[in-house]
Amino acid sequence: MDIISVRDIDKKIFNEIFETAGEMERQLKSGRVEKLDGVVATLFFEPSTRTKLSFQSATVRLGLRYIDFISELSSVKKGESFADTIRMVDGYCDIIVMRHKYEGAARYAAEIAKASIINGGDGGNQHPTQTMLDLYTMLKEKGAIKGLNVRMMGDLKHARTMHSLIYALAMFGANISITAPHGLEMPEEGIKEIEKKFNIKINIEEEPDFSSDDVLYVTRIQQERFADPLEAKRIMEKFRITKDALKNAKKDMIIMHPLPRVNEIDVAIDKTPHAKYFEQAKNGIPVRMALIKYILEGEHA
Amino acid sequence: MLKVEAIKEGTVIDHIRAGKGTRILKLLGADEKHEGSVALLSNVKSKKLGKKDIVKLEGFFPSDEKLNLIALISPEATVNIIKDSKVVEKKNVETPGELGIGHCPNPSCITNNEEMHRHFKKEGRMYRCVYCERVFLPEELV
Numbered sequence: 001m002d003i004i005s006v007r008d009i010d011k012k013i014f015n016e017i018f019e020t021a022g023e024m025e026r027q028l029k030s031g032r033v034e035k036l037d038g039v040v041a042t043l044f045f046e047p048s049t050r051t052k053l054s055f056q057s058a059t060v061r062l063g064l065r066y067i068d069f070i071s072e073l074s075s076v077k078k079g080e081s082f083a084d085t086i087r088m089v090d091g092y093c094d095i096i097v098m099r100h101k102y103e104g105a106a107r108y109a110a111e112i113a114k115a116s117i118i119n120g121g122d123g124g125n126q127h128p129t130q131t132m133l134d135l136y137t138m139l140k141e142k143g144a145i146k147g148l149n150v151r152m153m154g155d156l157k158h159a160r161t162m163h164s165l166i167y168a169l170a171m172f173g174a175n176i177s178i179t180a181p182h183g184l185e186m187p188e189e190g191i192k193e194i195e196k197k198f199n200i201k202i203n204i205e206e207e208p209d210f211s212s213d214d215v216l217y218v219t220r221i222q223q224e225r226f227a228d229p230l231e232a233k234r235i236m237e238k239f240r241i242t243k244d245a246l247k248n249a250k251k252d253m254i255i256m257h258p259l260p261r262v263n264e265i266d267v268a269i270d271k272t273p274h275a276k277y278f279e280q281a282k283n284g285i286p287v288r289m290a291l292i293k294y295i296l297e298g299e300h301a
Numbered sequence: 302m303l304k305v306e307a308i309k310e311g312t313v314i315d316h317i318r319a320g321k322g323t324r325i326l327k328l329l330g331a332d333e334k335h336e337g338s339v340a341l342l343s344n345v346k347s348k349k350l351g352k353k354d355i356v357k358l359e360g361f362f363p364s365d366e367k368l369n370l371i372a373l374i375s376p377e378a379t380v381n382i383i384k385d386s387k388v389v390e391k392k393n394v395e396t397p398g399e400l401g402i403g404h405c406p407n408p409s410c411i412t413n414n415e416e417m418h419r420h421f422k423k424e425g426r427m428y429r430c431v432y433c434e435r436v437f438l439p440e441e442l443v
Contacts, residue, residue, distance in 0.1 A: 005434060082415050104411040104432025123409045125434055189427075189436050 001295050002110040002117040005126045006164045011171060013294075018136050020290035021283075028061065028286065035063030038296055041093040043085075044120065045071045045100045050259060051120045051129070054284035055097045062289055067092060086112045095295060116295045124160050130258055131164040133287040135172065137280040138215055141254050146173035149212050151205075153179040154219035154239065154264060156186035161258040162219055163190065170198040177203040177213070181235045184225060210249040216241070216274075217256045218264055242266040246274065256280050305340045305357065312363060313381040314356040314371065319344050321375050322354030328370050328443055329363045337361055350377060372396040373403075373439035396439060398423050403442035405430045 003009065027033045040059045044052050059066040069089070076085055082105065089096055090113040098106055099120040106119035106126075121127045138145055150169055156162050156178055166186065169176055178186055191202050210216060221239060226232035241255065241264060257265060257277040269275050317325055322341045331339055337360035347353035362382065371378045372394035382390040400421040405412045410433035412419050420431040427436040 007434065082411075083417070100411075101409070102411040102414050103407065103409050103434070104430065107432050108411050108415065108417060122411075123433070193424075193436070 001298065002106075002119075003128050003291065003295075004106050004110055004117065004119045006128050006131055006167045006171075009128060009168075014132065014135065014168070014172075017132055017287065017290045017294055018139055020293055021136050021286040024286035024289040024293070033061055033063070033289075036293065036296055038064050038094040039092065040064055040066045040095045040097060040292065041069065041089050041115075042066055043069050043089055043096050043098040045076065045098070045105075046121070048099050048120065050281055050284060051099065051127075052097075054281075055118075055120065055288050058285050058288035058292060061285065062292060064292070082108070083112055089113075090115050095292060118291065118295075121160055124158050124163070126164050127160045127258075128164050129284075129288060129291060130161045131168045132291065133280065133284045134161075134165055134217070134256065134258070135168055136287050137256060137276060137283050138254075140283070141276060141279075142214060145169065148174045148214045149177070150174045150215040150217060151177040151179060151208060151210065151213045152217045152219070153208060155184040155221045155225065156180040156219070157184045158222075158225065159219045159258075162186065162217075165217065166190070166202075167194055170194045170200055170202075173198075173200075175203070176200070177205055177208075179205050179208040179239075181221065181239060184221065210246060210253065213249065213253050215254050215256060216249070219258060220260070220262055220264055236263065240264055240266065241269060243268055243272070249274070305342060307386065308338075308357050308359045308383055309386045311337065311357065311359045311361050311383050313358075313383060315353070315379045315381065316347065316349060316375075316377045317354040317356060317371075318350065318375040318377065319352035319354055322356050324374055324443070325354075325356055325371055325378075328374070329358075329361075329367055331356075331358050331361055331363075335361055366397070368392075369394055369397050370400075370402070370443060373443050376439075396423060400428065400442065403428075405433060405435075406437055406441045407433045407435050409433065410435070 042052050042055055056066050086109045093115055095116045096113060097118045097120050098109060100122055103123035103125040106117055106122045110117040119126055119128055142148055152162055195202055218241060221236055223232045253274055254276040255274045259277060259281055322343055340357040342355040344352045345355055368380055378394050380392045381388045403419050403421060410430060412432050421428040421442060422431060428439060428442055429436045
């Protein structure tokens with residue numbers, strides 16, 4: 001079984017993984033984690049901190065071994081084709097976790113490899129395991145996703161995490177609001193597709209009103225996306241989450257962020273009960289453990 | 302209207318959207334690679350389309366798969382198969398449910414950066430690239 005895109009994952013699979021992730025958390029707390037056998041290759045052609053490290057950590061905690069690859073020091077540097085690299089690594093492991101700058105690279109790798117492919121990000125397209133841990137965090141914090149008022153805010157055009165997340169949130173029946181600076185809006189065809197497929201209406205707000213939000217999901221706005229640095233500064237300031245900006249927010253509203261954070265969330269927020277982004281990153285371990293277990297143990301392996 | 306000699310054996314593609322004839326010749330591989338006579342009539346008056354292009358290909362019978370690619374550019378096109386100077390078959394072109402050829406317009410798509418096949422699936426009026434998952438208008442793919 002491969003994990004390439006949220007479009008391929010139904011609610012049943014998500015729920016099974018969430019259930020196993022809960023069990024993984026309990027096992028981690030008790031210090032007795034049921035061990036598995038196998039090898040995971042982490043094949044990151046692009047830089048990664050959280051995704052790569054959390055997959056490696058999840059692998060080790062399950063008693064599995066991982067093998068790593070540094071693109072700059074590999075045959076890729078000697079001009080080896082992507083397909084040949086995948087064929088070669090395929091012979092060394094049971095699961096390949098990969099990230100690549102080209103969109104669709106994971107799907108292509110899945111066609112080539114016998115080992116299961118987990119997409120750890122393909123260009124601006126998909127990041128399905130981030131979506132899994134995002135939803136798991138919302139479930140843990142709020143009990144259910146259906147009916148939850150979720151606002152997605154920031155660069156919704158380039159952020160692959162947002163493209164995967166909005167699809168899954170719609171699938172689970174969340175009420176979605178989106179707020180993005182001009183020029184960084186979510187692609188219109190993507191919104192239309194989701195609205196049609198899940199029969200929902202996505203609320204587009206230029207000026208955010210946090211008063212009814214249960215979850216505020218913030219993503220980074222990169223300065224280099226703007227031609228004018230002054231405009232960039234003005235936008236980044238406008239979209240910055242501060243204590244003052246949250247004065248009308250519900251007391252139990254949670255703030256999430258895929259990290260890395262630059263300055264879009266004031267560090268003063270970190271100490272408030274709203275801040276759940278570090279918890280969210282930590283949830284990457286049980287969720288990725290659950291996913292590896294699901295792939296290795298299931299009939300779908 | 303200009304008169305062009307009728308063909309004895311071959312394919313006539315009529316009701317092509319005006320200005321798209323050259324692209325269709327290229328798409329069918331009937332441009333510089335084809336040795337038989339080729340006639341391209343552009344901006345011909347048409348009741349149905351206002352203006353249309355017509356293509357006549359002597360001794361050339363493209364496969365149905367290739368002919369259906371015409372629908373991506375000009376869905377109203379009609380195909381007449383000529384044998385012994387008679388029309389032996391008339392057909393409309395149909396946009397295929399899946400496409401194994403074409404070009405993904407997304408420069409960041411893996412298909413534009415590796416030597417590999419292409420794959421698009423029809424979704425309503427649009428086609429989605431199976432790899433980068435983006436959707437495009439049919440005419441953008443050829």
